[in-house]
Amino acid sequence: MKGLLINNFYSMLSNVKLTLGMALIMTLAPIFIRESSFIPTIMGVQIFLFVVYTGTSLQADESSKWSKFEITLPVKRKTIINAKYVSSIILIAIGVLISTLTAILSSITISNINTDFLVFGYCFGLTLSINTVAFMYPIILKIGAEKNELILLLACGFSLGVMLLTSFLLSLFNHGIKFSSPVVGITSVIVSVLLLVLSYFLSIQIHRKKEF
Amino acid sequence: MNYSLEIENLSKTYPHSDFRLDRVSFKIPAGTIMGFVGENGAGKTTTISAILNTIQKDGGKVKVFGQEMSDNNIDVREDIGVVFDAVNFSPELTPKKLSNVMSRIYKNWNQDYFLTTTNKLDIPLNRKVKQLSRGMTMKLAIVVALSHSPKLLILDEATSGLDPVVREEILDLFLEFVENENHSILMSSHITTDLEKIADYITFIHKGKSILTEKKDTLIYEYGIARCKAEQFINLDKEEDILSYRKRGHQVDALVKNKTVFEKKYGDIIIDNVTIDEIMLLLVKREG
Numbered sequence: 001m002k003g004l005l006i007n008n009f010y011s012m013l014s015n016v017k018l019t020l021g022m023a024l025i026m027t028l029a030p031i032f033i034r035e036s037s038f039i040p041t042i043m044g045v046q047i048f049l050f051v052v053y054t055g056t057s058l059q060a061d062e063s064s065k066w067s068k069f070e071i072t073l074p075v076k077r078k079t080i081i082n083a084k085y086v087s088s089i090i091l092i093a094i095g096v097l098i099s100t101l102t103a104i105l106s107s108i109t110i111s112n113i114n115t116d117f118l119v120f121g122y123c124f125g126l127t128l129s130i131n132t133v134a135f136m137y138p139i140i141l142k143i144g145a146e147k148n149e150l151i152l153l154l155a156c157g158f159s160l161g162v163m164l165l166t167s168f169l170l171s172l173f174n175h176g177i178k179f180s181s182p183v184v185g186i187t188s189v190i191v192s193v194l195l196l197v198l199s200y201f202l203s204i205q206i207h208r209k210k211e212f
Numbered sequence: 213m214n215y216s217l218e219i220e221n222l223s224k225t226y227p228h229s230d231f232r233l234d235r236v237s238f239k240i241p242a243g244t245i246m247g248f249v250g251e252n253g254a255g256k257t258t259t260i261s262a263i264l265n266t267i268q269k270d271g272g273k274v275k276v277f278g279q280e281m282s283d284n285n286i287d288v289r290e291d292i293g294v295v296f297d298a299v300n301f302s303p304e305l306t307p308k309k310l311s312n313v314m315s316r317i318y319k320n321w322n323q324d325y326f327l328t329t330t331n332k333l334d335i336p337l338n339r340k341v342k343q344l345s346r347g348m349t350m351k352l353a354i355v356v357a358l359s360h361s362p363k364l365l366i367l368d369e370a371t372s373g374l375d376p377v378v379r380e381e382i383l384d385l386f387l388e389f390v391e392n393e394n395h396s397i398l399m400s401s402h403i404t405t406d407l408e409k410i411a412d413y414i415t416f417i418h419k420g421k422s423i424l425t426e427k428k429d430t431l432i433y434e435y436g437i438a439r440c441k442a443e444q445f446i447n448l449d450k451e452e453d454i455l456s457y458r459k460r461g462h463q464v465d466a467l468v469k470n471k472t473v474f475e476k477k478y479g480d481i482i483i484d485n486v487t488i489d490e491i492m493l494l495l496v497k498r499e500g
Contacts, residue, residue, distance in 0.1 A: 002316045003313045003314065003315070003316030003317035004313075004317070006312060006313050006316060007302065007305070007313040010302065010304060010305050010309050010312075010313065011302035011304050011305065012304075013304060014304060060302060060303070060304075061302070064299065064300060064301060064302055064303055065296065065298055065299075065300045066300055066301060066302055068266050068296070068300065069294065069296065069300030069301075071264065071265060071266045072264045072265075072266065072289065072292065072294040072366075073289065073317050073318075074286040074287070074289040074290045074317065074318060074319075075286060075317065076283055076284060076286060077283050208283070209268070211261075211266065211267040211268060212261070212266040212267070
């Protein structure tokens with residue numbers, strides 16, 4: 001799997017560099033925007049940025065016919081899917097690390113920052129990015145990467161939907177709960193991880209039957 | 213006899229398509245090159261895709277070195293080098309990065325061979341794949357396929373679209389590869405002159421069916437084309453003496469399996485030597 005992971009990162013390198021630059025610039029935002037309510041959005045976007053190119057990467061694999069070629073390599077189809085999901089998880093982890101810089105800078109520049117905002121920032125970014133990956137992989141494997149921008153848009157909507165639904169369901173049990181509450185965020189992340197696991201098994205099934 | 217590749221009754225149909233691969237069968241003896249010839253849409257790529265499991269076959273058997281090809285059998289894929297008709301690597305990769313990838317995928321990756329051969333073929337190591345010419349990328353694909361010490365090369369139109377100089381370089385690599393008697397090649401190609409240079413056997417495929425497999429030397433030296441006038445053609449024993457025929461104006465070209473025997477029997481009919489192209493035409497465009 002190591003070779004496939006390296007291949008994925010080499011293929012995405014220019015996009016990852018661009019994303020890294022953008023995310024690092026966003027890290028400086030707390031210096032200029034000294035308003036803590038903006039911080040979760042900045043952190044969320046920083047994490048999400050790293051999965052934006054998932055569809056582009058799959059499209060590049062498809063158009064270069066690497067998707068067909070990699071089946072002829074001495075790896076199982078399941079390993080190919082493993083490499084794709086692990087690559088995305090690593091990218092999300094990089095996003096989390098960068099957003100931690102934002103959290104640290106916020107703590108320094110904004111006095112009395114509410115920790116709940118920071119927790120929500122992580123959860124918002126993780127829910128958005130994990131669900132995007134969970135949504136995009138099986139769909140693109142099934143219908144192809146040609147409409148990856150549209151699929152990305154739908155994936156974002158799906159991710160926000162998961163969070164809104166989680167918030168709504170939790171509000172049935174706790175009337176005072178807010179969308180930006182850490183409970184909503186953490187529950188959304190747990191739901192997203194479960195959806196990612198489901199998406200992984202679905203992708204394996206789709207790839208097993210897919211013809212190239 | 214040891215076979216590197218055995219294909220038996222390989223079948224494949226597609227939904228919403230009339231095309232079908234219809235019980236394709238042939239075997240490649242170890243140490244030989246099999247040319248795989250057919251018109252566009254005859255089923256060459258489908259056959260190769262079914263061999264490599266990139267599509268799922270409906271029926272039949274594919275054995276590589278005596279083992280059934282399956283997704284789980286990754287060991288057998290260590291011994292197979294594959295080149296499709298286009299570059300299959302990420303355009304962002306350089307040959308050097310590609311070797312980093314492949315060295316972590318193949319157990320027997322030979323970095324020295326990779327470096328020596330890329331150098332010999334003037335492939336720049338630090339230029340991105342998207343910046344390489346088609347000739348360069350195809351040479352790179354072939355070097356990658358050879359650098360993990362495979363025993364079987366499967367090439368789908370690997371020389372198409374290349375100029376004669378590059379093709380010659382590539383054919384030399386293939387000949388070098390089969391110097392080892394355990395190495396074999398399955399090579400589909402439109403450029404039959406390439407196959408005439410290097411193939412030991414030729415399999416013809418037409419409309420999804422394998423219609424003839426024969427030693428290349430037999431095809432070149434024993435087969436022939438009888439140029440018959442209409443009245444001469446009428447008198448031929450069509451069941452016994454010809455494989456197929458095609459009318460060309462007032463003349464009928466008939467494919468003859470053994471030109472020496474035919475000449476003895478029909479001394480007044482002109483017999484020409486035949487090329488793989490002509491055999492293909494006579495098999496594909498046959499009128500009988």
